[in-house]
Amino acid sequence: MITYALIFAIGSFSLGLLLCLWRVIKGPRVSDRILALDTMTVNAIALLILLGIALGSPIFFEVSMLFALVGFVSTVSYCRFLLRGDIIE
């Protein structure tokens, strides 16, 4: 039962990743692209945790923590660059 639920969850998060990629390619404004990239990191974190359940390995929690950190910092620094023309003033 867990196997099918894992397959369903991995499939839906992968489909979500593809939808976000479509928004990144098509998105008319740069704010849409930043939002779609941020959602892509969120979906990638979910996929990593699901992979950790499927393979039974605790190393994926550290990887997803790093993904969360890097995704947050990159989103905020890109927004900061667009707003101020500089990241660290």
Added chain:
Amino acid sequence: MTDNLPLWGEIAVTVFLVAGGIFGLVGSYGLIKLPDPMTRLHAPTKATTLGIGGVLIASMIYIFATEGRVSMHELLITIFLLLTSPITALFIAKVHLHMRERPDTLPKPEDSEGWASFEADGPARGVRDVMPVEPGSPDKTR
């Protein structure tokens, strides 16, 4: 994968995994479905809170049911995501406001002078993709 798991654990993990998958898909589908940027900002919060939350709760229950210990990594990830997602949303909304709107294209707030974000920062100047600002308007920041 499905070794020696009691029935309650299996049912709980399945329910949370399916719920998390549905919410993640809904969040990403709303990102391409909703019509304009400020409404699009609303959709991925479901993926962040409920989708990731469901998956993390499923992982906690799975580890507790198989190994009998409470795993703390999931709580760390949840707390970090819940702390950072409002900041991310605020920054994206600010980018949209400063690059695509001006104070006179926005609804006027009641009981105050105007939009505090515009008064504090002035127009965005990262990329020249900005709406033209009138020549007389002062740039207060520098």
